[in-house]
Amino acid sequence: MMKVLKHLTPLACAVALTNPGCAGAQDMTGPQEAEVAKADPATDAAGSIDWEKEFGVEKKVPDPVTGELPVAPYETSPANAGAKPFQHSNMAQAFGGQAGIRAIVNRFVELNTTDPRIDAIFRNQDIVRLRRTLFEQFCYLLDAGCAYTGRDMKSAHKDLGVTRADLNALVENLQKAMREAEVPFAAQNRFLAKLAPMDKDVVTR
């Protein structure tokens, strides 16, 4: 984002001013973001001015091993997953075990981050961490042998400014990812039934 701004011509600037777009709260979620961290202005050829410093943007450095950005400390608990996992069911099998769940999660994240309806929410978020925690959550809920170590749904979605329409778009993307992975429709819905009551923690405006 900063990199782009440096090359703004006055014309583009005028366009940006006349059409600010009201992109919503997610544009202001701030510094906890992979892309921002990657675009280090110190290594930028044109970077005579450190814009991030100018605007007091606090940079976070991704973990060299996991590639994830640091988050504020929190207490891990299986309850953070937001629902009780399936038990004595064939749900894990219906989703293709851990490998199948990982493929579905990766596709789901890809669909969301490229969906013009909701991609702005994911912009500047830690997608590496999202893929991992989402996989853990799905794997845990589907009883496929994982522990969930992410934050609870309320904290994880705080400040994202998710609307009901955003959540509906996300549900459609999850349905698409499951359908592409040939998860039986009844199993898709059984899984969605676990997730549906979480809406109150996800939708914040």
Added chain:
Amino acid sequence: MKELRPASLHSLGRVCRKTASAILLTCAVASPACADPLLDGGKLVLTNGISTIEGASGGGLAAWSTIAGMETDRAIGISGHVTGIELADYGWQSHGVSIGVHDRVELSYARQNFDTRKAGAALGLGEGYRFNQDIFAVKVRLAGDVVYGSALLPQISLGMHHKRSLDGAIVKAVGARSASGTDFTASATKLILSRSLLVNATARLTNANQFGLLGFGSPLNASRSLQFEGSLGWMLSPRVVVGGEYRTRPSNLAFAREDDAHDLFVAWAVSRNATLTAAYADVGSVATFDGQRGALVSLQFAF
């Protein structure tokens, strides 16, 4: 290149960024609605229901607690439909429009045209005589959500349906007390995802004769009675639901018996904005002509 960049461009870019941030901030804080389109079309497919023959959203025959239109809670939605039914001795055509406001309030209008065909002559009305009715309805969602939230809390709505028969003299001649009347409904609807099952139950206070096409009440029995509407739908895919409905009805008129109605339907969301419904419908006896059953086709557009 670096040397050629005027220094003022940097400061201009900075001012621009600051101003743009200020505008974004003002926008997001002072006017939260500015990012929301009037019609957001964000509702999950099929959760706007299918327009009933009385205009309110529902399952075709039964009113549901759903709100018409494809809007979510930050926008408005609109929908329009046309329905045709071929019965043994009669023909039915109805059409209407609805507005959904914030997935909270639904306003609907429907026009029903009931063609008596040859039965019209036998009834002394003249062949092809048409009964017509206007229905204005309002529905308010009180609690819950069809899809989200606890599986035990259905979406609950209250509705009021004001019906005006356009054949006042005739409906009174056949024994109706009034040519207009109002139904009150309370509906609970839930998609039980774990079973892919959509369940609806509606209680209706009504004194309508044949949905109101034959007026309201009778000289001996003017008051409304409590009737029941139930629907069960099974989701085959995100876009296809098959199901059945049952609706009890009062039998107020002395000259002709009125039966309960039921249907078996398949609804297909052709796209986000179009739903095609085909049904087998049975309304029993109508104006002394028994066994009125046949095919229903309905097309709904919603935005």
